[in-house]
Amino acid sequence: MLVIRPIAEPVGLDVLVLPVRPSDAAPGGDATAVPVPTAVSPPDGTAEEAAALVPVARLSGRAGEIRTQLRPGRSPGRLLLLGIGDGSESAWRSAGAALARSAADETHITIALPADMTPGAIRGLTEGLLLASYRFRLTDAGDPPALSGVDLLLGDPAAHESTVATAQTTAAMTRLARDLTNTPSSQKNPQWFVDQVISATADLPDLRLRVRGPAELAAEGFGGILAVGGGSASTPRLVELDWHPADARTHVVLVGKGITFDTGGISIKPVPAMKLMRKDMAGAAAVIAATLGAAALRLPVRVTTLAPLAENMVSGSAFRPGDVIRHYGGMTSETTNSDAEGRLVLADALTYAAQQLKPDLLIDLATLTGANAVALGKRTAALYSENDELAVDVLAAIDAAGEAAWRMPLHTDYVEYLGSEIADLYSAPTQGAGSVLAALYLREFTGELRDRWLHLDMSAPSWADGDHAELTRGATGWGVRSLLRWLASID
Structure with missing residues (x-):
């Protein structure tokens, strides 16, 4: 390097x-x-x-x-x-x-x-x-x-050594997220991702890592992760990575969607849309890399990252449109489209974060919808939050980092579209406004953290079709720089 x-x-x-x-x-x-x-x-x-x-x-x-x-x-x-x-x-x-x-x-x-x-x-x-x-x-x-x-x-190189070191760490973690996302899914499955996290934490002994496999996920009721990963020979995982410095006064939980390949399941994608689905775990890559960066920089904020990992494949054991999934905590979703799988694994992780980890702030990153690109183009993420102060702070960090996001509305009138006759929620309503409805669906799983939650739909900017400024063709590592800037700003 x-x-x-x-x-x-x-x-x-x-x-x-x-x-x-x-x-x-x-x-x-x-x-x-x-x-x-x-x-x-x-x-x-x-x-x-x-x-x-x-x-x-x-x-x-x-x-x-x-x-x-x-x-x-x-x-x-x-x-x-x-x-x-x-x-x-x-x-x-x-x-x-x-x-x-x-x-x-x-x-x-x-x-x-x-x-x-x-x-x-x-x-x-x-x-x-x-x-x-x-x-x-x-x-x-x-x-x-x-x-x-x-x-x-x-003139005074010593005065700038710390700044250069911070920038090098930030870039190294962004490059790690790019590597994780660029790796073809012929090599990359949930256990492979876990192995990369284990390797990356070897030089950071203060980090605590827990990995749940299928048996633990079933015993604890992570039904969304199990459903999405049920059609693959590569079984799902849930990574929980914790940086907890002694001087931390704020606890942040980061959640990242980690679909290591997405066929769309039974609602199968056309080939052109499926070809780049190795990037569907870019959210998980970003939050893991940001947590590693926080530990490497010794940031005085507790960061717990959850990366629900699954491969969404087509087989006799794949979940079906119309199935009802019981998530962690007991809420149920009627699946309208097996290609809307990311929100199902995030729902489990968000509920676990809200009920068990009880952080001060909760943020998720996900390559969630194509509607994000329709609304905002290839280089801008969609940001959703009811918390004005949190939204302003995160947007400022994103801008300072050289990335881009735009705050979108959480229309209360659209909540009625989430209603299912046989479950608590439809997973993917069909009334349009895809990115907004996905955000509203996720909000239902944040519990008492609803007013301290922020969602970033970063499907479009997670991938660059060509070189542009500091971006190179392929995975961008979107979100790592922004998260580290924001985490460093927390008192």
């Missing part, structure tokens, strides 16, 4: 990166770039060379814009001019992502940074570099050349 370190003097300088920013609008109205003074003077007159090159290269200075100048026979051998836009954390994240791609074939680069570099800007740059350099490949071919080292040239 790419190593990023703050330094005070350049060593082994092969590629030097110098920042440029937009100047005031030129008389013709076009923005032009100007070099940004750096904390440490770059060597060999490169600053003067950059100043001369900027107008010739017609740079605007927008975040992520890059121009390369070759310098044969001199050190550094290459000079990169990097647009940093307004210098905000977001702009530096975009700049770092663009730089990671532009310098992908280099082994080492040095970035001369401005003297007024803020911790947020350092964090954005570091995360952008690490996340945009992510690749997932299953092949016997050798790995292609990759950027392996970045030096951040700063």
Whole structure:
């Protein structure tokens, strides 16, 4: 993995990166770039060379814009001019992502940074570099050349070591969530996911892990998880991972949908919709990674994560549309569509959290509905909560992390659509507003935590169809960065 370190003097300088920013609008109205003074003077007159090159290269200075100048026979051998836009954390994240791609074939680069570099800007740059350099490949071919080292040239590197370390941990956990989600379901089943969690917790001994298998799930009444996993030869699991520091004053429970593959069950999906269903456990991957991150960063908040894991397959033992499922705690659901399976496993986990764990706050993440993408597009999650303060705080963390969500309504009038003649609830009403109705269904299982619960439907942004900024094609790890930002903000 790419190593990023703050330094005070350049060593082994092969590629030097110098920042440029937009100047005031030129008389013709076009923005032009100007070099940004750096904390440490770059060597060999490169600053003067950059100043001369900027107008010739017609740079605007927008975040992520890059121009390369070759310098044969001199050190550094290459000079990169990097647009940093307004210098905000977001702009530096975009700049770092663009730089990671532009310098992908280099082994080492040095970035001369401005003297007024803020911790947020350092964090954005570091995360952008690490996340945009992510690749997932299953092949016997050798790995292609990759950027392996970045030096951040700063006047006082020690002042930024903690920020860089936090960004590296955040990026590492996001990359872990991407790895878990990208892994094909030919390798990935509930027990495989459990094994990955066990491996990831090996270096974090303060975490407590409990895994329930089919016998325990049956004995304790987790009927939704058992029903969804009943059609597969790979039996379901429930992961409970707990980070409980001594100084914690707030207890948060995170719940993540963990369907390791979703055929749709008897309500089978068409092949194009089924092909990427290895991503249907992205919510579980995100909450597990965020909890690992909280432990690695020693955040002073208790975090308990629940990851209900199942494979939704078609067989003689698969649950059927029209079945009535008895969930943990006794509430029943009439299943109208076996492809609406995620809410059934979440219902068990949410009830268990509310009745047994009794946290201060309850949040779930789920690749729950295609309606999310219809309403908000590919890059934005749908957020639901009755708690205005919680919604504002989480949205602020999502925005700061560079992810996106939009708060959606929980219409009281729609609750009547959940009514079943033979059970407490329909699992998936057919009146439209799919994302809203799914959220209303989940709310019914939150009990006394209803006013302290928040739901994120993140099906669409959990996957990227191509490279974009710090995202790479495939799983995005959506939610890890946002959750860590939010958890770090809790008093």
